[in-house]
Amino acid sequence: MSSINYSEKIPNNVNLSEDRTLQRALEQWQPNYLQWWQDMGPEGSTDYDVYLRTAVSVDPEGWAQFGHVKMPDYRWGIFLNPAEAGRKIHFGDHKGEDAWQDVPGEYRANLRRIIVTQGDTEPASVEQQRHLGLTCPSQYDLRNLFQVNVEEGRHLWAMVYLLHKYFGRDGREEGEALLERRSGQQDNPRILQAFNEKTPDWLSFFMFTYFTDRDGKFQLCALAESSFDPLARTTKFMLTEEAHHMFVGESGVSRVIQRTCQVMNELKTDDPARLRAAGVIDLPTIQRYLNFHFSVTIDLFGADESSNAATFYSTGLKGRFEEGKRTDDHQLRGQHYKVLNVVNGQLVEKEVPMLNALNEVLRDDYITDSKGGVGRWNKVIEKAGIPFRLSTPHKAFHRNIGSLSGVKVSPDGRVVHDHEWNQHVESWLPTDEDRAFVASLMGRVVEPGQFANWIAPPMIGINRQPVNFDYIRFS
Ligand SMILES: [Fe+2]
Ligand SMILES: [Fe+2]
Numbered sequence: 001m002s003s004i005n006y007s008e009k010i011p012n013n014v015n016l017s018e019d020r021t022l023q024r025a026l027e028q029w030q031p032n033y034l035q036w037w038q039d040m041g042p043e044g045s046t047d048y049d050v051y052l053r054t055a056v057s058v059d060p061e062g063w064a065q066f067g068h069v070k071m072p073d074y075r076w077g078i079f080l081n082p083a084e085a086g087r088k089i090h091f092g093d094h095k096g097e098d099a100w101q102d103v104p105g106e107y108r109a110n111l112r113r114i115i116v117t118q119g120d121t122e123p124a125s126v127e128q129q130r131h132l133g134l135t136c137p138s139q140y141d142l143r144n145l146f147q148v149n150v151e152e153g154r155h156l157w158a159m160v161y162l163l164h165k166y167f168g169r170d171g172r173e174e175g176e177a178l179l180e181r182r183s184g185q186q187d188n189p190r191i192l193q194a195f196n197e198k199t200p201d202w203l204s205f206f207m208f209t210y211f212t213d214r215d216g217k218f219q220l221c222a223l224a225e226s227s228f229d230p231l232a233r234t235t236k237f238m239l240t241e242e243a244h245h246m247f248v249g250e251s252g253v254s255r256v257i258q259r260t261c262q263v264m265n266e267l268k269t270d271d272p273a274r275l276r277a278a279g280v281i282d283l284p285t286i287q288r289y290l291n292f293h294f295s296v297t298i299d300l301f302g303a304d305e306s307s308n309a310a311t312f313y314s315t316g317l318k319g320r321f322e323e324g325k326r327t328d329d330h331q332l333r334g335q336h337y338k339v340l341n342v343v344n345g346q347l348v349e350k351e352v353p354m355l356n357a358l359n360e361v362l363r364d365d366y367i368t369d370s371k372g373g374v375g376r377w378n379k380v381i382e383k384a385g386i387p388f389r390l391s392t393p394h395k396a397f398h399r400n401i402g403s404l405s406g407v408k409v410s411p412d413g414r415v416v417h418d419h420e421w422n423q424h425v426e427s428w429l430p431t432d433e434d435r436a437f438v439a440s441l442m443g444r445v446v447e448p449g450q451f452a453n454w455i456a457p458p459m460i461g462i463n464r465q466p467v468n469f470d471y472i473r474f475s
Helices: 020-040 105-128 139-166 168-180 202-223 229-267 272-277 283-301 307-314 354-383 418-428 432-441
Strands: 049-055 064-070 336-343 346-353
Touching: 020 105, 020 139, 020 168, 049 139, 049 229, 105 139, 105 168, 105 202, 105 229, 105 307, 139 168, 139 202, 139 229, 202 229, 202 283, 202 354, 229 272, 229 283, 229 354, 283 354, 283 418, 283 432, 307 354, 336 354, 346 354
Parallel strands: none
Antiparallel strands: 049 064, 336 346
16 A cells, blocks of 8 residues: 655655656646635635644545644645556446556547546635635534535645646646636636535535535546546545545534524424524525525536437446446446436436436436435434424426426426416525525634534534534634
């Protein structure tokens, strides 16, 4: 197991010093990255000492160490999971051949596009979250936000390493462009729409890390199957870090719910107005946020029928979620899958070639996975003795990509006319008023062990530290 070389400017386990050209190229990119972090990273945080986890090895037991560091001094680096000797391609037209250690010329453009699209999401989320530190509900939460941010920065490093090492001059240009696009900017936006949305408050942040980082997990899992071995190895290590991001989201929403239920029981009411007056977020508002983040995120999987998806799979660039655990032929020719269409105002299932439906296959796997946490949130409500239940909306609800875009579907899956949509949309999606109310709760709480009124403290701290640990030392 190669450990990480910290004596170098760029920590790495890829023997970077043996490839002088690559090392020089990345060392030239490094100050631009740091400049981007200064400009677009967490606002006003440069002098804080933050209790962060830093990757120090790719050994599953003890790959990270914890300590207080200033974020600009975080050791962003390049870590790949160890190579698997004799790894074979296990799906698509090249099934059974040796995995590629270099990029085959004929797949160069598609692989580059896949890597750039993944890479673009990483700095985008840091940009989306950059003001949140100013309104953190606690030091513990602030630390978690910063942890997510530095690791998204490292994920950008992971993709830029691949671009520099395997794509020559084009790759270096893409590496620069990744630092130039900006989330939400009109003339040079991030590539995918969900990464141009605002993350204006902490409820949005927790929903984002639960739902949208989970999209990241599914994309990374699909890329971890890739025949291009360096991509598979780097995404496997990224997944190790990603788990914490989804934990931040799931536990964050769970703590918001817990606090709301507590106040509901204290006041013996489910009246949103009274709960809002008491400074907590009513459950219907949480449901509307959930509806928004779920629907925006499932759009990220792309069109339900896609010849690109078929090409990426057949050529071995991108597999399915848990490809290795599936028992079919891993080539899928002649197989079918059901996607949803609208015919005469009704949602109807339509069988299409499985290869063309692989975006939908990944989306459906994602939906199953994301329902798990919603079930756990409902347990919190149930335990409090409250009859309300949260649910994920129907997958046709509020879609902007694929054959379901342009149809109005209710959260329970009925195609509705414009007038019905307009009548109910305020109970289905967050309104300006909801967002303004949530924003009004966002004050900054940073005394150790103190929490904003609208969220319960966590059960345990980070890395077995107490909840009131000094996770951040402000200077
Ligand atoms: Fe990431
Ligand atoms: Fe993430």
